[in-house]
Amino acid sequence: MIQPRSELVTGRAETGRRRGRGRIRPVWFVAALAVVMLAGVAFTGWWFSQGRYTKVPDLVNKPVTVARQVAQQAGFEVRVGEARFDDKVPKDIVLDTDPGAGAEVVKGSVLTLIPSAGPQLITVPIVEKLSLTDARAKIADAGLTPGRVSKSASDTIPRDQVIRTNPPVGKRVKKGSTVNFVVSAGLLMPDVTQMMRDQAEKFLREKGFNVQIDETTDDAPPGTVIAQDPPGGAEVVAGATVHLTASRGPDQGFHWPWEVNPADPGQSPPAVVNVPDVRFKAIKDAVNELKAAGFNVKTRRLVGTDRVVGENPLGQQPPGTTITLWH
Incomplete structure (x- = not known):
C-alpha cells in the first residue's frame, strides 16, 4: 500500500530528530568529563605545589614548652634535640629548629627543637698550696681565665704558694670566668709598735718568735713599744728573734698635760x-x-x-x- 506523501514526510522528520538527539548527548558528556578532568588536574597541581606543604614557624627565643605547643598545633611532629650551651640565652629557651624557620616542608613532618642549656658552668679546681705557676696552668686547663694576684701573710702556707682563690675552690662559674689568686707572702713580722710591752711580748711569743726587749728614755708612756727590729711587714722565718725597744718614760721634770705641776700648787687636777x-x-x-x-x-x-x-x-x-x- 502506498503511504500518503504527508505521512512519509512526517516520518522522515521524526527520524531526523531522534538522530539529532543521539548526537547531542555524547557532546555534553565529553564536555562534562573534560571539566572534571581539568578540575582534578588543577587540584592535583595545587596539592603538590601548596596543599601538602606548610612553612616552619619561627620558634626561636620561645620557651620549649610553648614552642612545642605551637608546632603541634601547626601539624608538626615535634622532637626535642640535644641542648647546646649558650652564654646569652637562658636554659630551656629555643636556640634553633631543624628545619629552620620559614622552610617549606610536608605537613606532618618532624620538627626538631634545639634548646639552650644555658651558660656552661665549670667548677673552680683545687689549686690551694700549689705554686702560682702551676695554679695558673690548672685554672687555664679547666677553661677559666687566671686573674690578679695579691699576697697575704701566712704562718701555715709556704711563701709563693696559693692560699685561696676568688671565686673560691668548688664554686661553679661560667666558662671563661676570671679567677683571682691570694698567694702566701710567708711569715711577716707583725707591727707591735705603740703596744704595751707585756702585750706585745705575749703576742709575739705565742706566734713563735724569740723576743728581746731594751728600754730607753722617751716621752711615750712607760712600757710602750717605740721601735722593733725586724720592722712590721718584713718577711721573716718561724722562730726569728725580734728586738723591741720600750719606753721607760720621760726624764725627771716632765709632766703629762693632765698632771698637776708642782710649781703651780693652785692648779686644779684635770678630770x-x-x-x-x-x-x-x-x-x-x-x-x-x-x-x-x-x-x-x-x-x-x-x-x-x-x-x-x-x-x-x-x-x-x-x-x-x-x-x-x-x-
Missing part, C-alpha cells in the same frame, strides 16, 4: 676616767664601749681577727684620749 679593758672582746663591741666611755678609738690590723689582742693606753686617762686597739 680622768678609767679606760675600759676591752682586750679579747669583739672589735665592734670594744669600739662601741670605749666611745660610750668618752674616748676616741683607732684600730690597727695585726692578725686580722675580729677580737682585740692589744689595747693602749690603759688605766686612767682624760676623756677624749685616743685609745688604740689591735685586732
Whole structure:
C-alpha cells in the first residue's frame, strides 16, 4: 500500500530528530568529563605545589614548652634535640629548629627543637698550696681565665704558694670566668709598735718568735713599744728573734698635760676616767664601749681577727684620749 506523501514526510522528520538527539548527548558528556578532568588536574597541581606543604614557624627565643605547643598545633611532629650551651640565652629557651624557620616542608613532618642549656658552668679546681705557676696552668686547663694576684701573710702556707682563690675552690662559674689568686707572702713580722710591752711580748711569743726587749728614755708612756727590729711587714722565718725597744718614760721634770705641776700648787687636777679593758672582746663591741666611755678609738690590723689582742693606753686617762686597739 502506498503511504500518503504527508505521512512519509512526517516520518522522515521524526527520524531526523531522534538522530539529532543521539548526537547531542555524547557532546555534553565529553564536555562534562573534560571539566572534571581539568578540575582534578588543577587540584592535583595545587596539592603538590601548596596543599601538602606548610612553612616552619619561627620558634626561636620561645620557651620549649610553648614552642612545642605551637608546632603541634601547626601539624608538626615535634622532637626535642640535644641542648647546646649558650652564654646569652637562658636554659630551656629555643636556640634553633631543624628545619629552620620559614622552610617549606610536608605537613606532618618532624620538627626538631634545639634548646639552650644555658651558660656552661665549670667548677673552680683545687689549686690551694700549689705554686702560682702551676695554679695558673690548672685554672687555664679547666677553661677559666687566671686573674690578679695579691699576697697575704701566712704562718701555715709556704711563701709563693696559693692560699685561696676568688671565686673560691668548688664554686661553679661560667666558662671563661676570671679567677683571682691570694698567694702566701710567708711569715711577716707583725707591727707591735705603740703596744704595751707585756702585750706585745705575749703576742709575739705565742706566734713563735724569740723576743728581746731594751728600754730607753722617751716621752711615750712607760712600757710602750717605740721601735722593733725586724720592722712590721718584713718577711721573716718561724722562730726569728725580734728586738723591741720600750719606753721607760720621760726624764725627771716632765709632766703629762693632765698632771698637776708642782710649781703651780693652785692648779686644779684635770678630770680622768678609767679606760675600759676591752682586750679579747669583739672589735665592734670594744669600739662601741670605749666611745660610750668618752674616748676616741683607732684600730690597727695585726692578725686580722675580729677580737682585740692589744689595747693602749690603759688605766686612767682624760676623756677624749685616743685609745688604740689591735685586732
